[in-house]
Amino acid sequence: MEIINFENDVELLSKDELGAALNLDKKEIRKNKKSVLVTMFLSKHSDEVSKRKMYKNYSSRFALHPTKVQELFNITSTERKRWTGERKLKVDHYDSFQKWGKTIEYPMYDAFELSKLSQETIELWREEHKTKVRENRKKASKKSVETMRKNQDIRREFYDSEWKKLLRQWFKTNSELGATFQLSFWTMWLSRWAKEFQSKACRARTKGNEYNQKKEQFYQLKNDALALLVLSPYTKLSFYCPPSPHKIFDLQFCSNHYELWCSLREFEYIPKWEFFEDYKNVISNCNDCTFSQVDHYYSLYYLSVESGEFPEFDFSFHTPYPIGEVFFPPKDTLNSVLHEEQEGMFRFGRTLFDDEKIIFTEKEVLKHFNEARQKYLLYFPTS
Ligand SMILES: [Zn+2]
Secondary structure (H helix, E strand, O other): OOOOOHHHHHOOOOHHHHHHHOOOOHHHHHHOOHHHHHHHHHHHOOOHHHHHHHHHHOHHHHOEOHHHHHHHHOOOHHHHHHHHHOOOOOEEEEEEEEEOOEEEEEEEEOHHHHOOOOHHHHHHHHHHHHHHHHHHHHHHHHHHHHHHHHHHHHHHHHHHHHHHHHHHHHHHHOHHHHHHHHHHHHHHHHHHHHHHHHHHHHHOOOOHHHHHHHHHHHHHHHHHHHHHHOOOOOEEEEEEOOOOOOEEEEEEOOHHHHHHHHHHOOOOOOOHHHHHHHOHHHHHHOOOOEEEEEOOOOOEEEEEEEOOOOOOOEEEEEEEHHHHOOOOOOHHHOEEEOOOOOHHHHOOOOOOOHHHHHHOOHHHHHHHHHHHHHHHHHHOOOO
């Protein structure tokens, strides 16, 4: 492994540079061949101090390219970058090149300084790094154990104390109310987990199927619970029908109505759906216009749970009509609500916050939901 070779390297100096080092004037420099000047230089400046001086003065000329450094010391580019960052490999200067319109800089290494490095030193650095990685790993795993313990404490605090206090408070007032609130409470967390899995499924690159299955499972449990909750005197079920509740698709105008649309568009652009909305009655009654429709696709069932005794608790759940019509009473038997009537109604379900995930883990939610469901069935048996 030869990084520098003084006798060869001296050849890289120009005649003027050699002459200047030898204190020759211009005439003497011109008179002599370069090989002569090199020989003179070598005989006069071969001691360690002069060598160092030459490498220092012309360091950029001898600087080593990154790939060369990797080859010489048999190190990876990751190792080279790490030890460059730690200033263990001395950089002489930075060069750059253009790539895809960007200027990329790379270090050129000081050959003289690197020539003093031994393979043993490199091995020592490697060992040091391994030890550091091991220690960091230990620290990280210790920290994660601590976090787990801390989270366990937070969970225990909630389930052993706060949650029991809530239950006692509810059931002491009235056991039907207690059972209703208990089930509503866990249905709310179930619904948040369903939303969580839904949003995870949308973002997932590989586990999309798994999340979708979880989402389905949680929504199914939620719907089962809503079908039960409707039996309680503390719940109120209403129906919300938006201004255009039906889903229309495969819309085809007959030639007459198509022409009407065209003639209206001579004045301003009218989207197809807007034209349909404006002329809905005419088009619906036209024998030649065709479209398919899912009734009340955009309508909602709205289930709210509340009691005057606990105004701080109110639970509310939305269910799209096509899903709810399977297990809820017919919409015509229900109160209709208008958008303006209840502001709170449009607080739609949300995903979970990070700190909520500590207490309301998927496992705890399922466990407590099942308990709540069992308890509820004691008060509101279905058969
Ligand atoms: Zn028509």
